[in-house]
Structure formats: C-alpha cells, structure tokens
Amino acid sequence: MEPEVKDLDIASLVTKVMDELGSTRDAVIPILSEINRALGYIPAAALPEIRRHIQAQQKQEGVFVADSHLYSAASFYQMFSLEPLGRHVIRFCESAPCHVEGGREVFDTLQRELGLQPGETSADRKWSLLTTSCIGVCSVGPVFLVDDDLYGNVTPERVPEILAKYQ
C-alpha cells in the first residue's frame, strides 16, 4: 500500500488551495479538482476542512454547507476519485465512436495485458484501468489516456509498446 496522505498535510493543502480559489460554495468544484490533481484522489478528511473554510468565510451570510453537500459533489464527477489509484491511470474511452472504430479489440487487449477488469487497480499499485465517456478526440479513435498522455488510432498491436513506456 502507498502511504496514506497525513491529515495535517491535507489541512495545509486545503488552506493553500482555498486561499487561491476563494472560500465560497461556487468554488467547490475547482477546489476539489485542485485537490484531486495534487493528491491523485480526494481524501475523506479534505471535505470537513473545506466545509470549515466556507463556513468561516460566510458565517455572516448564514450560508449552510454540510459535509454531505461536499461529498455529494465529490462523488458525482467522473474526474474525481475518492480512493487512491495506481501510479498510472488508464482511462479508456468506451463511447460509441471509438467502439465502432475498433475500440472493443483494443480494450480486450488492455485488459489481458494488465490482467485487470475495468475499475481495478493492480496489486503492485502500478496501474489503474478505468473507462471514461467520450473525451472529444473521436477523429482519431480508438483512444485512451495514460495519466495526461493521449494515445489515438490505437490498434491491439500497439498496446504493449505503449504500456512499456511507463515505469
């Protein structure tokens, strides 16, 4: 297991992010995005921290924000993860255009090469295999992302070579 991020670190990260983005309710999604980017996931301990900041800021306005409000936002969006993921995250586009252009064979190969089912993280925590809805680069389908790197026009033959690039 990767060491969990310490609560103290989470508190200071939340403070830093919210100083920059503001402590208002409508900044919640940018704030969560920033935390997710920094840590690779949104730890449960971050939510009460965010709530405290918003309440401190808006006490006089009587704005009520509960942890559950923040959890409902954090659990809704696909780009957020509430669990730590592997060192490298593969997001495979499973929408119709990539599928029609040969995505099924590519995804079968990915699952076989990694020995993972969609949604799983490998035991050595190197890989997480996720599926995603259309990411808007359909003219070069099938596509998948490894972390922030986009691979298009992928064929089953190219899969091992792409995976080998990552340590």
Place this chain on the structure above:
Amino acid sequence: MKIIRSMVLVSADDESLARGAQDVFHAFLEEIDEFGLSDQITVTTIRDAGMHGEKPTVIVYPDAAVYGPVTVEDVHTIVEEHLHKGNIVPGLLAMMREMAPEIGWMRGRRGALPVQKRIVLERAGVVNPASIEDYILYDGYQALGKALTKMTPAEVIAEVEKSGLQGRGGAGFPTGRKWSFVAATPGSPKYVICNADESEPGTFKDRLIIEGDPFSIIEAMTIAGYAINAHEGFIYIRGEYPLAYKRIEHAIAEAEKHGMLGEHIFGTDFSFHIHPHAGAGAYICGEETALIESLEGKRGMPRARPPYPTTYGLYGKPTVVNNVETLASMPAIIRNGAMWYREVGSPKSTGTKVYTILGNVNFTGVIEAPMGITLREVIDIYGKGMKNDKALKLVQTGGSSGTIVPASLQDTPLDFDAFRNAGVSLGSGALLVCDEDTCVVDLAKVILRFFRNECCGKCTPCRIGTLRLYEIISQISEGRGSLDDFDLMQKISEAMSEVSNCGLGQTAATALRDILKYFRAEVEAHIVDHVCPTGVCPIKELAAVA
C-alpha cells in the same frame, strides 16, 4: 481511395423503371466513361424521389439539380453540359412541385454549392488563437464595435431574431427569441453563460472552435451581455479540455488588456466581465440547468422546468445559456447583417452547421457546411467514401442521444426542419458512419451503457429505465433474450421519453427505438436463432432449455 467530385442519383422505383430508368442509368455510366470522368463521378440508384409525372428523375450532387423526366437521349447533354462543363441544364430540370417531402428542401438550395462554407470556423486554423491582433486583423471586434456604438440592445436582439439563427447545442431553439425573453424578464443582475461542456459522444466541434478562435466566443458573449443588459458571463468548459480552458483564459486577459472586455468597453458606459469555469467530467452538465447547478458548486443535477433559466437561472437570476457554436455565429451576423446570414442554408434552417464525421469512412474530422446537405454527400464527398469499400449500414446522427438512420434514408437533408419531419435528429452534428460489419445489438448496448453510466439518478424513469434497457439488450447480445423483450423495451423507452425530467432520459432510448424499427430482423436473429449475423456478439452456447 477515389476523390468523388459529383454524384448522379437515378430514381429506381417501379414507375421510373417502367419508364426506362435502367437504360438511363447505363447511359450515364457509358457517357461518363466517354468523357473520362469515371474516377470522379459516381452513379447510384435511389428509391422513389416523389415527382410523379417527372420520372425517371435524376439528381446531380453537389449542385442538387433535379432533372426529369430524363430519357436516354438527354443523358449526353447532362453529362457534357453539367458534369463536364459545370453548367446546370435549365431546359431539362424537373418541376419541383411534386417532390417527396424528404427532398423538397432542395428547391431552396438550387444553384448553391454545398462546398464547405465557413462562418463559425472562418478563422480557426488561419489566425494565431493567442493573438488578439490577429483576431482584429480578420474582422474581429467589428461586430462588438458596431453593436455598442451604432445599435441599441433591442436592435441587436432584433437582428439576431431576423437571422433565423437556432441554437446549435442540439435543441435548435431560436437564439434571438431566447435573448428577448431574458431582456424582457425583470430582475437583476442577469447572466450570460457559454455552454462549452461538450460531452455528446462523437462531438468535438466546440473544442475546435474554442481552441482555434477563442476571441470570437469572448466577443459574442459581450454582445449577448449588451443585448440583455448583463454585466457578467461564465464559460463552462468541460474538464477534459485543458487546452481550450487555457486559450479562453488567455483570450480573456488579452481582451481586458485591450479594453474590449472589463469596464467601459470601447470607451462606452457598458461593462462586462467573463469568468472561465472548468467542469469535472459529467455528461449531464451539458444540460443547461444541470450546468447552472454545477456552476453553483453542486452536483450537476437538472432542475425541474419551468421555470426556465431565462427567468430563473444562475443564482435564481434571468440567464441566457448559449452553445459555443451558436455564439461563434454571432459576430458574423452582427457584422454582415441578418439578411447576409439568411442566404446561407435552407429557408427554415439558416446558416451553416459544423459536423463531425466519424466511424468507417476514409476521412474523419470536422466540416462546416450550409444547413441542408445530405448524408450521402457527407459520406462520399467529405468522408471520401466508406473505408475498405464496405457497404454503408447506418448512420447515427447527433451523437449517442441521436437517431439511427438506415442506409436507405441517406438522402435526407441535414437540417432542423426536414430532419424533424423525417424523424431524424440533427443534434450536436456528430455523424457516426457504420458499415456492414456493425452489429445493431452491440451498438445499442454500447449506447445504453453510456446512458446507464451518465444518468444522474435524480428521476426514476431515467435511473431505472437506462439500467433495465442495458440489462435487456445485454441479455439479447448473449443469446438469452426473449421475444417479449420487444414489447418491454418499447414500453420502457416510451415511458422514459414521456416522463423523464430532462433531455438525457427523454433521448436515451432514441437509438434503441430506431434500431427496433429499422433492424428488427437482426435483433430477432439474436433472440430466436441465437445467431449474431455479423459475428460480433458473444453469444454463448445455451444449455438445453426445455
């Protein structure tokens, strides 16, 4: 791979055949060969084109000239004058009054070439998207200058209404009317939102517009702000588009620096500010009320409507929500006038549309063409034909929430009106071309899996309907379906389209409904014979069931 320049369609219904359509077809092949044009021109037969008394009918693309009745003797003239020299032969044109409704639109398009016509993408790929100087050099900010100094807000709205511009996000609501609603609604402040949460599978036009020409969106939003008396605007860009976000952020800063955005724009009393906002991955946030909820920092769940955002939008205030492509059309309309814009496209669907062409064609990518081109043109001319010379089976138009169009309907024009009449949606403009190797059950399964994943869960018909339809179609794809499933799927889809809260649930079963309508036999083969005719589905050997 051949580059097709022109297409000749010969009507081949019973009546046309009785009047010599077959000979006309062969005469075209021979004459075209004679002129050495076989590499550039295809000849195809089509079904009934209407036109009683004018048969056989011959339609020549891309000019959309309709000849009839055509005899073998006429063929030489048509080939020499029209296909060889490029002049339409007026003496042989058909009377247009009796055309089938699907192609009646062509009257409005006579003589207008559907070559790529760029209004929305006029600068994309031409200018440096980071340079406001480049933008200004290519007519940028003329429209805003004209609106702020020479027009009243009411005149701006009237001009947009007159242009006939309809929203390009999918629903096709008249943009001018939406603006006038917000302008007339009491309450302040008012807001302008640009919906750049483009998540419809197969659609990436908005990304290309923003990445290629971000200033046009900033200018258009400022014009919208002036028209409805708003002083703040938001651009909601989907989280998967980091480059588009950066370009918009940069464009906002540049525009502010040059006095085109911020306080006292162009030295007038009008002030306007724009805030970019990145989404975090949710298809449903393309729905305008879900987008507003998300902007407010909540789960992106659609609100009940009415009230519509025009009266109760962001923070409960009157709000205009426009799609990227709609806004990108705006500067050219204000600059050149509504009548200029109306000259492009078909009478009831004005202007151009940006399409994304995908799937089993030789060219995939984006095109901008006048409203009213047909799928056949898209596939053969822009798509450069089917990949590996396979046969066309179907096209899904308008993304995953769009309709399935079988090959036999490929002469339906792509515009809001004719598309509605023929039961085909234009939607976001995504055109997914599928060849003969596509299994309709497998396709339906992929589409329904998407909606099962993307359903926000707020209302029951959608939450349960998307899941049940996915389960049923999965069973059919494994050879475990039953004939009763047809009725069940029909009932569920109807309930979803009638009582779902938002567009997602209302359209999630569109593709399935069309597949059951046009490809019922293929679905039945999975159920009754346990065979997937294209060999795609993982049908398992059934244990002997008594």
